[in-house]
Amino acid sequence: MGVCWGPVVRVLVLQAAWALGGGQVRYSVPEEAKAGTVVGRLAQDLGLEAGEPEARRLRLVAQGRRASVEVSGASGALVVSSRLDREELCGKSAPCALRLEVLVERPLRVFHVELEVTDINDNAPLFPAARRNLSIAELSLPGSRFPLEGASDADVGANAQLSYTLSPSEHFSLDVKSPDENRKSLFLVLAKPLDRETVPVHRLLLTARDGGRPSLTGTVELVISVLDANDNAPQFNQSVYKVQVPESAAEGTLVTRVNATDPDEGVNKEFSYSIVSSVPAGSKDVFSIDPKTGEIRLTGALDFEDVRLHELQIEARDRGWPPLSGHCSVELEVVDVNDNAPEVWVTSLSVPVPEDAAVGTVVALLSVSDRDSGANGRVRCAVWPAAPFGLVATFAGSYSLVLREALDRERVPEYEVEVRAEDGGAPPLRASRGVRVPVSDVNDNAPAFAQAVYTVLARENNAAGAELARLWARDPDEAGNGRVSYSVAEGGGGGAAAAAGVGWRAASSYVSVDAESGRLWALQPLDYEELQVLQFEVRAVDAGEPPLCGNATVQLFVVDENDNAPALLAPAGGGPGPGAAGSSASGPGSSGALWAWAAWGAPAGQVVAKIRAVDADSGYNAWLRYELWEPRGKGPFRVGLYSGEVSTARALEEADGPRQRLVIVVRDHGEPARSATATLSVSLVEGGEAALAAAGSSSSSSSSSGAGLRPAAGAEGGAAAAAAAAATNVWLVVAICAVSSLFLLAVVLYGASRWAPRAAVLSGRGPATLVCASEVGSWSYSQRQSRSLCVADGAGKSDLMVFSPNFPLPPPPGPAAKETQPEPPALLDTVVDCIPRP
Numbered sequence: 001m002g003v004c005w006g007p008v009v010r011v012l013v014l015q016a017a018w019a020l021g022g023g024q025v026r027y028s029v030p031e032e033a034k035a036g037t038v039v040g041r042l043a044q045d046l047g048l049e050a051g052e053p054e055a056r057r058l059r060l061v062a063q064g065r066r067a068s069v070e071v072s073g074a075s076g077a078l079v080v081s082s083r084l085d086r087e088e089l090c091g092k093s094a095p096c097a098l099r100l101e102v103l104v105e106r107p108l109r110v111f112h113v114e115l116e117v118t119d120i121n122d123n124a125p126l127f128p129a130a131r132r133n134l135s136i137a138e139l140s141l142p143g144s145r146f147p148l149e150g151a152s153d154a155d156v157g158a159n160a161q162l163s164y165t166l167s168p169s170e171h172f173s174l175d176v177k178s179p180d181e182n183r184k185s186l187f188l189v190l191a192k193p194l195d196r197e198t199v200p201v202h203r204l205l206l207t208a209r210d211g212g213r214p215s216l217t218g219t220v221e222l223v224i225s226v227l228d229a230n231d232n233a234p235q236f237n238q239s240v241y242k243v244q245v246p247e248s249a250a251e252g253t254l255v256t257r258v259n260a261t262d263p264d265e266g267v268n269k270e271f272s273y274s275i276v277s278s279v280p281a282g283s284k285d286v287f288s289i290d291p292k293t294g295e296i297r298l299t300g301a302l303d304f305e306d307v308r309l310h311e312l313q314i315e316a317r318d319r320g321w322p323p324l325s326g327h328c329s330v331e332l333e334v335v336d337v338n339d340n341a342p343e344v345w346v347t348s349l350s351v352p353v354p355e356d357a358a359v360g361t362v363v364a365l366l367s368v369s370d371r372d373s374g375a376n377g378r379v380r381c382a383v384w385p386a387a388p389f390g391l392v393a394t395f396a397g398s399y400s401l402v403l404r405e406a407l408d409r410e411r412v413p414e415y416e417v418e419v420r421a422e423d424g425g426a427p428p429l430r431a432s433r434g435v436r437v438p439v440s441d442v443n444d445n446a447p448a449f450a451q452a453v454y455t456v457l458a459r460e461n462n463a464a465g466a467e468l469a470r471l472w473a474r475d476p477d478e479a480g481n482g483r484v485s486y487s488v489a490e491g492g493g494g495g496a497a498a499a500a501g502v503g504w505r506a507a508s509s510y511v512s513v514d515a516e517s518g519r520l521w522a523l524q525p526l527d528y529e530e531l532q533v534l535q536f537e538v539r540a541v542d543a544g545e546p547p548l549c550g551n552a553t554v555q556l557f558v559v560d561e562n563d564n565a566p567a568l569l570a571p572a573g574g575g576p577g578p579g580a581a582g583s584s585a586s587g588p589g590s591s592g593a594l595w596a597w598a599a600w601g602a603p604a605g606q607v608v609a610k611i612r613a614v615d616a617d618s619g620y621n622a623w624l625r626y627e628l629w630e631p632r633g634k635g636p637f638r639v640g641l642y643s644g645e646v647s648t649a650r651a652l653e654e655a656d657g658p659r660q661r662l663v664i665v666v667r668d669h670g671e672p673a674r675s676a677t678a679t680l681s682v683s684l685v686e687g688g689e690a691a692l693a694a695a696g697s698s699s700s701s702s703s704s705s706g707a708g709l710r711p712a713a714g715a716e717g718g719a720a721a722a723a724a725a726a727a728t729n730v731w732l733v734v735a736i737c738a739v740s741s742l743f744l745l746a747v748v749l750y751g752a753s754r755w756a757p758r759a760a761v762l763s764g765r766g767p768a769t770l771v772c773a774s775e776v777g778s779w780s781y782s783q784r785q786s787r788s789l790c791v792a793d794g795a796g797k798s799d800l801m802v803f804s805p806n807f808p809l810p811p812p813p814g815p816a817a818k819e820t821q822p823e824p825p826a827l828l829d830t831v832v833d834c835i836p837r838p
Contacts, residue, residue, distance in 0.1 A: 027078065028116045029069075031086035036079055039069060039115065042102065043076020046111055052076075053104075060113075061101040061347045061365075069115060071102065078113070086117045087154045094119075094156040101367070101398070103348060108362055112395055121159040121212025125151035127220035128281060132206075134188070134224045137322045138196040139231030145175065147313065147327045148186035149277040151208035151218050161211035167204050172224070174206070183279075183311070185329075188222070196226040227322020234260040234271045234316035234326035241330040247304040248337045255287065258294040260316035260326050268320030276327070279311040287312060287332075296330065304336040305371045338376040338425025344368050344433035352440040355409040363389065364401040364435055368421050376425040384418045389437070391419070401435065409439040410476040443481040443544025447473035449552035454538075456520070459559045460528040468511065471518040473540035473550055481544035485515045489537040489551060507536035511556065520554070528560040529616055562670020564616040566624055568678050594680045596646070604650045607733075608637065611644035611678050613666040621670035629677065630663035637682065639664055652684060659683050 027040040043053040052058075053076030060071045060078075068089075070081040090096035100113040128149055136146065153160040164186060166174035171192045177185040186206075202224040209217045236258060243256045262269045272291040278284045286300035287310070296312070310332040317325040348365040370377040381399055383391050388405035401417065415437040422430045449471065456469045475482040488508050510531070512521050518540075534556040541549040596609040615622040626644045628637070636656050638649040646662065662680040667673045 025111065026114045026116065028118055029080065029084065030118045030120050031084045032120060032122060033080045033084055035081060035083075039078040039080065041076070042071060042078040042113070046076075046102070046104075048076060048104070056104040056106050058102065058104050061103055069098075069100070078115075084117055086119050086156075087123065089117060092154075092156060096156075101347060101365075103365070108348075108350070108365075110365060110394060110398065112398070119156050119159055121155055121210060121214070121216060123154040123159075124216035125153045125162055125208035125210055125218035127151045127206075127208065127218055128277065129220065131221045131223060134222060135227050135322055136190065136194060136224055137227045137229065137231055137324055138194045139229070140190050140194060142190050142193055144190040146188040146190075148188055148206065148222070149313070150184055150186050151220070152279070152281070153208075153210050155210065155212065159210055159212040162208050163211070165207045165209070167206075169202065169204055171199075171202060172204060188224075194226045200226055202226070225322075230264065230268045230318065230320025230322055230324050232262060232264040232268065232318075232320075233324030234262040234318055236260045236314075236316065236326055236328040239328050241328065242333070243330065244333045244335050245298075245302065246335045246337050247302040248339060249298055249302060251298050251300065253298045255296040255298060255332060256330060258289075258296070258314050258316075258328060258330065260294070260328075262316075262318050262324070262326075264318065264320060264324075268318055268324070271316045271318040271323075271325075274315050274317065275312050276315045277313040280307060283307070283310045283312065286310070289314065302334050304334045304373075305340065308334050310334070336373050336376060338372055338423060338427070338429055340371040340376075341429040342368055342370045342379045342421035342423050342431045344381075344419055344421050344431055346433060346435060349435065351436070352438040353403065353407065354440045354442055355407040356442045356444070357403055357407060359403055359405065361403040362400050363403060363437055365394075366391075366399045366401060366419055366433070368397050368399065370421075370423050372423065372425065376423055378424040379421050380424070381419060381421050384420055389415070389417050407439050409441050409478075410445060412439065414438045441478045441481050443477055443542065443546070443548060445476050445481075446548035447475040447484045447540035447542055447550040449473045449538075449540065449550060451552065453553045453555060456554060456556045457559050458522065458526055458556060460526045460561045461563060462522050462526055464522060464524050466522045467519055468522055468556065469520045469554075471513065471520060471538055471540075471552065471554070473518070473552070475540075475542050475548075477542065477544065481542055483543045484518075484540045485543070486513045486518045487515065487539050487541070488513050489539040505531075507534055510534055511536070513538055526558045528558045528618065529564070531558055533557055560618045560621055562617055562621040562668060562672070562674060564621070565674035566613040566615045566666040566668055566676045568666065568676055569612040569614060594678060596680060596682050598648065598652060598682050598684055600652055600654065600684055600686060602648050602652050604648050607645050607647045608682055609646040609680060611639070611646065611664050611666065611680070613644065613676060613678075615668050615674075617668065617670065621668055623669045625667055625669070627665045627667065628662060629665045630661070635662075636660065637662055646680060646682075656684060 025040070025042070025045050029037070029039045043058060046058075048056070048058065053071070054074060058071055058076055060069065068080065068082045068084050069078055071077070072079050086096045089098065096117040096119070098115040098117065100115060102111040102113055103109070104111075132148070134146060136144070150164070151162060153162060162184065164174055164176055164184075166172065166188075169191075171190065171194060173189045173191045175187040175189045177187065179185065202222075204222040204224065206220050206222055207217055208219070209215050237260070238258075241256055241258060245253070245255055258273065260271065260273070262271055273289050273294045274291065275284055275287060275289050275296075278287070286298065286302065287296055288299045289296045294314075294316075296314075312330040312332065314328050314330060315325050316327075317323050345367045346364055347367050350363055353361065353363055366381075368379050368381055370379050379397070381391055381393075383389055383401065388403060388407060389401055390404040392400045392402050394400050399419075401419070417435045417437055418432050419435060420430060420432045422428045450473075454469065454471060458466075458468050462468075471486065473484050473486070475484050488511065490507070510523055510526065511534070512523055513519065514521065518538075520538075535553065536556075537551050537553055539549055539551050541547050594609065594611075598606075598608045602608075611626060613624055615624055624644075625641050626639045627641075628635070628639045634649070636649055636652055637646055637660060639646050639662075644664075644666070646664070660682040662682065664678045664680060665675050666678065667675040
């Protein structure tokens with residue numbers, strides 16, 4: 001460029017103060033300043049202390065173009081980072097101002113900086129061509145004017161003010177016209193008549209010099225050919241045509257029509273139109289002219305934002321020899337239309353946003369602009385959806401996207417926000433920019449179980465380590481805030497001893513829960529006879545900070561298995577009883593020897609003895625039945641299926657022999673069934689002897705119904721005493737049977753009158769689930785403590801079944817305790833008495 005820069009470039013600071021209305025700093029720097037040149041002390045002008053620019057991350061944000069400047073991180077100064085070319089940045093626009101945005105954090109603030117790039121004389125005047133050929137008729141009169149195409153200078157201001165000089169010539173001079181300060185028209189003026197025979201070609205040098213310091217020059221060679229003959233050039237009716245055309249005009253649109261006339265005759269009168277030059281130079285490709293009619297039409301697109309004024313030089317050249325031409329200029333003003341939509345940029349984005357962020361938190365900074373002018377360039381902005389974010393205008397064309405409502409990541413984990421911009425044109429143009437705003441999680445949700453109370457059924461004798469159930473708590477938080485661990489919090493249980501207040505054991509000695517999966521494991525085999533119900537709490541804790549927790553109650557019911565065989569009880573009269581052992585085999589597993597007396601001639605149905613047994617299990621597993629194993633067939637005795645009473649099947653005869661040996665099997669209803677056996681020896685004596693024998697056994701218990709039952713070892717010694725008391729006890733047996741029958745009849749009538757019309761539910765604390773048992777029935781369970789009386793349909797038995805509560809009361813002391821069969825604990829808290837309907 002012919003310009004030499006010194007070692008130090010002078011930087012002119014035009015203004016370093018806040019602009020009225022809030023926070024704009026202005027600087028000035030000459031173009032072509034070297035990289036590293038300090039433009040201004042930005043941090044100091046913004047009021048930042050030493051060290052703050054780097055700590056608060058002072059940085060520069062350019063708006064849609066390369067800024068060529070940057071902020072020094074250490075000093076906070078605004079320095080040149082790359083080549084500054086004013087002509088490239090702003091073209092012919094003056095002044096050349098760059099709008100910059102400066103951001104600082106903690107807190108986040110935005111400052112606006114305007115950087116003016118001043119022009120230097122780095123561009124010489126430039127002609128369209130290095131050589132220009134002109135043809136002038138030799139008959140041209142002195143004073144004839146011939147337009148010349150001027151030079152152009154990319155600089156502005158004084159650096160673009162051009163002056164022209166013409167090399168010395170006796171025939172030609174240069175006339176410069178200035179319609180306004182920005183345009184100059186050049187004319188070559190004929191000063192002396194031409195003589196083609198003397199000088200056929202004139203060569204002149206036209207020099208253009210700009211007003212810079214130092215000034216730069218450009219030249220063009222004028223080659224003037226002197227033509228003979230034709231001495232009248234076409235003349236236009238106007239020297240300047242002024243036209244306005246909207247920038248939205250389509251190709252082929254008629255711009256204007258120029259008109260010229262030639263007073264010559266014949267061929268010298270015929271002429272054609274052409275565009276010889278244009279300003280700017282590229283305009284010749286945008287317009288075309290009809291050579292015959294002079295109509296000027298569009299051949300390209302107009303853009304108000306690029307070029308607002310086009311100037312065309314039109315020539316009318318005749319066909320004479322030499323051809324003569326006339327010239328005029330067409331000034332075409334481009335009228336702005338709303339053809340540019342607004343543009344939206346996201347200059348800063350702070351994501352993700354924590355869901356507990358305060359209202360008013362700045363999420364993003366946006367910049368909005370429109371290349372149109374006037375109302376077409378005024379932009380309105382809005383955000384969609386309207387919640388939970390909003391826009392706040394911070395400066396002309398700058399907005400902040402802020403939080404207007406509280407966030408909830410569990411409800412909406414991410415937002416797609418659309419910033420919409422609309423200009424003021426008619427019709428308005430719109431643009432939008434999408435912003436994705438993810439929401440980060442905080443620990444604001446405690447784990448929650450699907451159920452407040454879990455009911456778990458576990459069979460006794462389960463293997464240690466067996467899985468009992470799987471618990472699951474849901475935490476809608478994510479990552480560590482939603483990672484749940486499980487533990488047994490509290491609780492315990494026990495059997496009958498625990499109900500009495502002793503023997504309580506913690507739940508952690510029975511069960512354990514896997515901390516990660518929530519699986520509930522058994523630590524040891526469960527024994528229904530020891531533990532019927534285990535109630536405890538399971539706690540779920542997340543890994544958030546601070547951790548949140550939730551609880552659920554687990555009620556573990558131990559389901560009874562048939563793991564206990566029936567046990568024979570000692571006779572009611574006292575003394576050691578027979579030993580018996582249960583067996584699951586079909587045959588008798590063990591036996592105990594008993595002895596009883598019966599009188600000759602005793603009628604059918606007379607009770608001889610009663611076998612008593614108890615089973616430690618519950619329900620069907622504890623429901624016993626008695627079978628006569630030996631003798632088979634039609635013997636003189638029979639045994640009650642559920643009562644265990646041994647009675648005569650027919651009248652006893654002498655043919656039956658002096659003694660009968662009976663083998664009685666006691667079975668429960670479990671699967672598989674378990675059993676015990678008892679051997680009963682019945683001695684047949686005379687009526688008096690039988691009464692005396694029965695008297696010895698009935699003095700200690702009235703439940704034997706007059707039948708004597710003793711161990712077989714003492715039977716021989718008491719035969720005489722039994723015969724003596726036989727007559728006395730006959731009436732005692734009759735009285736006891738009568739009283740028992742009346743009591744049983746009263747119970748049946750009372751129950752039938754009160755519970756027969758409905759489902760026979762009597763509960764103490766709310767509705768109870770009936771638990772009815774038959775020989776082939778099944779169990780149902782209830783979690784409430786209640787007592788119900790159930791009459792089962794379809795049962796063909798007349799026995800009374802009584803199932804005791806989970807924690808039975810201890811038997812009272814004394815002999816009566818030995819005569820009462822202990823009731824095994826039930827599966828659940830509900831106690832149900834079932835009386836099969838006869």
